[in-house]
Amino acid sequence: MLETVFSGQLLFAAAVLGVLYAVIGLGLNLVYGTMRLLNIAHGDILMLGAYAAFWWFTLTGLSPLLTLPLVAVAAAGLGIGLYVAFFRRHLASGAHVAVVEARSLLIFFGISVAIQNAMAWAFTSTPRAYRYLDGVWHLGDTAMTGNRIAALAVGVGVLLAMLVFLNRTLFGLEIKALIQHREAARIVGINVDRVQLFAIGLGFAVAGIGGVLLSMTEQITPFMGFPFTIGAFVVIIMGGLGNIRGGIVAGFALAFVEIYLVTLTSANLRSILVYGIFVAVLLIRPQGLLSRARRA
Amino acid sequence: MNARAAWPVLVTLAGAVALWALGQAVGAYWQIVLLNVAMWIALTQSWSVFSGLTGYISLGHVVAYGIGAYVVVSGWGMLPLWLLVGLAGLASGLFGLLVAIPVLRVRGPYFVILTFGLAELVKYAVLNVETMLGKSSRLIFGAPGTETLLLAMAGLAAAATLLRHFVGISRFGRGLAAIREDETAAETIGVPITRFKVLAFALSVTLPGMVGGLMALRSTYFEVLQVFNPTISFTIVTMAIIGGNEDARGPILGVLFLVGLSEVLRSASPQLYLICLGLVLVGFVTYAPTGLLGLLHGRRARR
Numbered sequence: 001m002l003e004t005v006f007s008g009q010l011l012f013a014a015a016v017l018g019v020l021y022a023v024i025g026l027g028l029n030l031v032y033g034t035m036r037l038l039n040i041a042h043g044d045i046l047m048l049g050a051y052a053a054f055w056w057f058t059l060t061g062l063s064p065l066l067t068l069p070l071v072a073v074a075a076a077g078l079g080i081g082l083y084v085a086f087f088r089r090h091l092a093s094g095a096h097v098a099v100v101e102a103r104s105l106l107i108f109f110g111i112s113v114a115i116q117n118a119m120a121w122a123f124t125s126t127p128r129a130y131r132y133l134d135g136v137w138h139l140g141d142t143a144m145t146g147n148r149i150a151a152l153a154v155g156v157g158v159l160l161a162m163l164v165f166l167n168r169t170l171f172g173l174e175i176k177a178l179i180q181h182r183e184a185a186r187i188v189g190i191n192v193d194r195v196q197l198f199a200i201g202l203g204f205a206v207a208g209i210g211g212v213l214l215s216m217t218e219q220i221t222p223f224m225g226f227p228f229t230i231g232a233f234v235v236i237i238m239g240g241l242g243n244i245r246g247g248i249v250a251g252f253a254l255a256f257v258e259i260y261l262v263t264l265t266s267a268n269l270r271s272i273l274v275y276g277i278f279v280a281v282l283l284i285r286p287q288g289l290l291s292r293a294r295r296a
Numbered sequence: 297m298n299a300r301a302a303w304p305v306l307v308t309l310a311g312a313v314a315l316w317a318l319g320q321a322v323g324a325y326w327q328i329v330l331l332n333v334a335m336w337i338a339l340t341q342s343w344s345v346f347s348g349l350t351g352y353i354s355l356g357h358v359v360a361y362g363i364g365a366y367v368v369v370s371g372w373g374m375l376p377l378w379l380l381v382g383l384a385g386l387a388s389g390l391f392g393l394l395v396a397i398p399v400l401r402v403r404g405p406y407f408v409i410l411t412f413g414l415a416e417l418v419k420y421a422v423l424n425v426e427t428m429l430g431k432s433s434r435l436i437f438g439a440p441g442t443e444t445l446l447l448a449m450a451g452l453a454a455a456a457t458l459l460r461h462f463v464g465i466s467r468f469g470r471g472l473a474a475i476r477e478d479e480t481a482a483e484t485i486g487v488p489i490t491r492f493k494v495l496a497f498a499l500s501v502t503l504p505g506m507v508g509g510l511m512a513l514r515s516t517y518f519e520v521l522q523v524f525n526p527t528i529s530f531t532i533v534t535m536a537i538i539g540g541n542e543d544a545r546g547p548i549l550g551v552l553f554l555v556g557l558s559e560v561l562r563s564a565s566p567q568l569y570l571i572c573l574g575l576v577l578v579g580f581v582t583y584a585p586t587g588l589l590g591l592l593h594g595r596r597a598r599r
Contacts, residue, residue: 038405040412086582101405102353106537106581109355113530114574121567230413268424275417282410283398 008142014259015252016148016217019155022251023210024228025235026162026244030203031079033179033242035196036097037087037104041112042232043225045075045204049211050220051119057130064132064212065150071212072205079204080197082111091196112225119222127219147216155213158206159248166244175199179242227271230278237281304461304544312454319446327442331514333555334449338507339528340535340547341456345463346500347533348541350493351476352400355529356411359418360388360501362524364508366422369434369518377440381448381509388505392498400493403479412526419524426520439513448510456503461544463499472496527570534577540587549588 024046031039049071053064086107091100133146166172174195177185186192214220214228231254239250257277262270312334319330339357347354364384371380395414402410463469471492474482483489512518531554539550554573561569584591 038409040409086578098404102351102408103581103585105405105408106353106533107578109530110534110574110577110581112574113527114571114578117567117570117574121565121571226416230409230416233409268427271420272417272424275413275420278413279410279417282402282406282413 008140010259010263012142012144012148014256016152016155016255017259018252018255019152019159020210020214020251021231021235021255022248023155023158023206023213024232025239025247025251026159027203027206027210028229028232029179029236029239029242029244029247030175030199030206032236034175034199035087035091035104036100037108037200038101039108039203040105040229041108041115041225042207043227043229044112044115045078045207045225046211046214046228047119047220047222047225048078048115049075049208050215050224051123051211052208053212053215054128054130054220057132064130064216065154068154068209068212071208075208076201076205079200083197083200087200088193088196092193116222116225123222125222127221129219130215132216151213151216154209158209162206163244171195171198175202176242227274230274234278234281237285305458308454308457308461311457312450315453316447316450319443319450324442327446329555329559331442331446331449332558333551334446334453335507335511336531336535336551336555337453337548338449338456339504339532340539340551341453341460341544342500342503342507343532344536344541344544344547345456345460346472346493346496348460348536348546349464349469349472349476350496352403352493353408353533354411354500355408355526355533356415357501357504357532358524358526358528359415360392360504361508361511361528362419362422362520363388363391364505365512365518365523366520367505368509368512369436372436372513373438377513381506384509385502385506388508389498389502391505392501393494396494396497397490400490400497412529415524415526415529419520419526422524423520434518436513436516436518439516442514445510445513449507452503452507452510457544457548459499459503460547463496464543468492468495531573534573537577537585538580538587540589540591542586542589542593546587546589553588 024042027045028039028042031037031042052071052074053067056062056067057064087104090103095103133150135146137144137146137149166176174185174190175198177188177190178192178195178199182192185195210228218224234254235247235250238253239246239248254277258270258273261273265273315330315334319327322330339361343354343357346352364381364387367384367387368377368380371383375383399407399410399414463472471482471487471489474485474487475489475493479489508523512523515522535550535554536547537550538553539548540546554576557572557576558569561572580587586594
């Protein structure tokens, strides 16, 4: 039992998943935090990124990591397009937060169903995977595949870059200000519309990057996104709205809980655990994220 | 009962009889279409009793459907059909009561996501139980024909429509609508919000359990992933929003619109149908949030 808990193998698996959850949660945090848009299509953006990496690698044979800039730009474009088409005017009209949340939830729900089925229509629902950097490296008695090491490294790089961006640049600080207090941000002269446009682009770009990383370690299907949307919500509920460091800690915590519980029980129970954790977290914090946000 | 109160009852019952009579006159294909119409009306009206009136949008109503289907399939061959369908309704109603109190503490959009998560949780839990029992798909022998199912389903559709209508015009329904407008204010003026919400939720999932029980007999095998398919919840919500929320006519409009769309598109490709379903939902939420009913009223008002 004890050797299971301290095995490097599990720690490594949990770290890789944790970085992914942290990246995905960060993307959702930017979109939800700045605009209160409940993006339940977040996991589907991930799925699109994963498919892009898959086809790129399958068709060209080049490293899927090369798709990162392209996927990031395309995902950002999608986010900005949705913002302009559906949310810009509604947000500018000063609608109540509850209305913004409910309306955006339904819109993203429709978009999610449309995206999933469009992908299933185009590429069938057959699970796909590719083998890239699948050589095994040994560190002590821990075996690590190259693709997981790469995913971990890129994920950590993205998180660090985002931390620096949000804490050290004026634009990043403007995003954080908007997350903390929208009206106050407007009063001190922040161009709210421009920051929102940028935040949704950045949030979608980060999700797309997460998808590329995910495709290197897991099978991809058109319907793979929703569990990751749920994971992202768990991360921002536990970590706190707009709290980027909290989200990173929560991402790792969720991954550790998931990996260890699955190992101690059975792989069949994985879905039950993910949704069980989600339901439990919401029942413990029924007021959702806002109470925490006021303190932040 | 005075004439004004009797009118909707007569129309509803006449509609149900017409649906059934039409089923006698048409071929097997259209019987199934009619069965689908009756099924979605029963589901969407039931959904509307809770979600339409209180504004707490449930994305998890497929749970009731799945539980009902599971009850009927588990007891099939041991008990008569009517008793099984009754038990299916009872089981999903009890499930509703059980989860309502903790789940309804969660407000607004978190409630919506929670219902979806809960539905997935129940789906995987049932799937694991079935795998452990070694019964991941069961065969169903001797199921009743489409005509019997259509008769029963038309009855459920009428019952759900009347339930939605009478709850909507009752004191209870006004209380639920007050919760939708402003929950805190409703509590202040003396609406027993917790009791009302829990009761409405349990009422709202009872009939879908019976619907699921009947629909399980439509195919000759039972598969957990099929009766707990989240697409069912999604379709219910879309139908209700497309139709409009104001009274019991809205869901019927929404059902007719989407079943029509599905007839046109499903033969081309089921995915294409779902893509359109998603886009139609986005379109209505963005451009016509009051639904078809609201559009009709708006036109009348402008005239």
